[in-house]
Amino acid sequence: MAVAPPLPQSGLDFGLSEEQEILRREVRRFAEERIRPGAAARDAERRFPAEIVSEMGALGLLGMLVDEEYGGAGFDALSYVVAVEELARVCPATAGTMSVTNSVCCWPIGHFGSEGLKRRILPELASGRVLGGFGLTEPEAGSDAGSLKTRAERAGDSWVLDGEKAWITNAGVASWFVVMARTDPGAEKGGITAFVVAADSPGLQIGSPEAKMGLRAAKTAPLLFNRCKVPAENQLGELGAGFKIALATLDHSRLGIAAQAVGIHQRALELAVAYSRERVQFGKPIAQHQAIRFKIAQMATELEAARVLTRSAAVSTTRASAGRLASQAKLFASEAANRACYESLQIHGGNGFSDEYEISKLYRDVRVTAIYEGTSEMQRWVISRQLLRD
Numbered sequence: 001m002a003v004a005p006p007l008p009q010s011g012l013d014f015g016l017s018e019e020q021e022i023l024r025r026e027v028r029r030f031a032e033e034r035i036r037p038g039a040a041a042r043d044a045e046r047r048f049p050a051e052i053v054s055e056m057g058a059l060g061l062l063g064m065l066v067d068e069e070y071g072g073a074g075f076d077a078l079s080y081v082v083a084v085e086e087l088a089r090v091c092p093a094t095a096g097t098m099s100v101t102n103s104v105c106c107w108p109i110g111h112f113g114s115e116g117l118k119r120r121i122l123p124e125l126a127s128g129r130v131l132g133g134f135g136l137t138e139p140e141a142g143s144d145a146g147s148l149k150t151r152a153e154r155a156g157d158s159w160v161l162d163g164e165k166a167w168i169t170n171a172g173v174a175s176w177f178v179v180m181a182r183t184d185p186g187a188e189k190g191g192i193t194a195f196v197v198a199a200d201s202p203g204l205q206i207g208s209p210e211a212k213m214g215l216r217a218a219k220t221a222p223l224l225f226n227r228c229k230v231p232a233e234n235q236l237g238e239l240g241a242g243f244k245i246a247l248a249t250l251d252h253s254r255l256g257i258a259a260q261a262v263g264i265h266q267r268a269l270e271l272a273v274a275y276s277r278e279r280v281q282f283g284k285p286i287a288q289h290q291a292i293r294f295k296i297a298q299m300a301t302e303l304e305a306a307r308v309l310t311r312s313a314a315v316s317t318t319r320a321s322a323g324r325l326a327s328q329a330k331l332f333a334s335e336a337a338n339r340a341c342y343e344s345l346q347i348h349g350g351n352g353f354s355d356e357y358e359i360s361k362l363y364r365d366v367r368v369t370a371i372y373e374g375t376s377e378m379q380r381w382v383i384s385r386q387l388l389r390d
């Protein structure tokens with residue numbers, strides 16, 4: 001199997017500070033030394049890397065976006081996307097486990113949680129001792145998340161949840177979930193409230209894990225609520241603000257999916273370059289055939305564009321256009337990474353279709369980046385809606 005040599009440095013440093021550059025190098029070293037060995041086997045066996053995830057916790061990678069006063073590492077969004085990219089370059093599944101805990105569990109608790117909730121839950125998550133998840137999607141409510149049916153009814157000093165969440169990343173390995181449920185059936189999107197639900201709450205069951213096409217070393221399963229009791233103090237944000245909290249969370253977390261796509265794209269390019277130098281056809285390395293060179297040029301150019309968009313969105317999180325910028329980054333980076341994996345596999349010829357070659361796994365892993373946290377169609381909707389608003 002071809003071993004990918006390092007590629008020439010990207011033209012972009014996007015003003016990475018010395019601290020951010022050290023972080024990038026450290027995460028790359030950790031990913032190469034601790035995650036790469038065994039990544040293919042874990043994928044084949046659909047095995048969650050519990051030990052590696054707890055090492056990531058000890059390094060502060062699971063509480064990157066949590067303020068230091070709540071036990072987090074207090075990194076900015078640019079540092080976060082740099083770390084996700086480096087993890088995804090080596091193992092997109094492990095990057096997904098990490099980014100979900102950071103961006104759709106810790107982030108909304110940190111931004112919308114009461115002081116008590118933050119003090120009670122964030123230090124545990126930020127330390128990496130436990131993982132987090134996010135429950136928005138339901139079997140009948142995907143892109144149209146506002147039509148969700150999971151109910152929450154008040155009973156004394158608790159809420160009681162009934163319903164089902166589908167496709168929940170980290171279900172089965174997480175200890176806390178941010179869950180959206182309907183508290184007012186008559187109020188459409190304004191009748192949805194967010195809750196922080198413990199995985200061991202009475203009445204919460206984790207369904208059978210999904211048999212996924214990719215990201216097989218990460219866990220994804222349904223959450224089944226049957227008279228599930230949640231303490232009233234675990235309400236996240238205002239009553240009826242759950243849908244807004246979900247959208248704000250996704251506006252931010254899409255940066256992580258864009259970064260995951262950039263990391264996969266980077267690796268697909270590295271593998272294409274290495275293989276095309278090594279494979280000889282018609283008496284010369286295939287890298288010397290123009291059709292192959294042009295594919296590589298295209299992949300490299302789209303990679304730079306995707307990285308610039310992603311990092312530019314990451315340094316714009318306080319702007320009014322932050323949500324649109326994150327959607328644009330996610331849309332472009334995920335579709336470009338899908339094209340790159342397609343072309344890289346094409347360059348590998350029949351060998352690309354073999355599990356012996358890393359590109360075969362990347363080709364499966366990359367597909368979902370254009371689907372989760374909003375499909376490409378939904379990103380185009382979000383972007384155009386913001387631009388065409390009166």
Ligand SMILES: Cc1cc2nc3c(=O)[nH]c(=O)nc-3n(C[C@H](O)[C@H](O)[C@H](O)COP(=O)(O)OP(=O)(O)OC[C@H]3O[C@@H](n4cnc5c(N)ncnc54)[C@H](O)[C@@H]3O)c2cc1C
Pocket residue numbers: 100133134135136137141142143144166167168169170212215220368371372373374375376377378
């Ligand atoms: C591996 C994985 C992990 C996930 N993790 C989580 C998680 O942790 N938490 C969570 O809540 N969810 C999670 N999801 C769910 C994910 O966010 C949804 O799958 C996604 O939002 C799409 O919803 P859907 O699958 O129901 O597709 P649908 O909404 O049924 O869409 C089907 C197709 O129709 C298109 N479509 C729908 N409406 C329109 C429209 N108005 N105009 C044009 N086209 C449209 C879509 O773009 C898509 O192509 C995960 C999914 C996967 C695959």
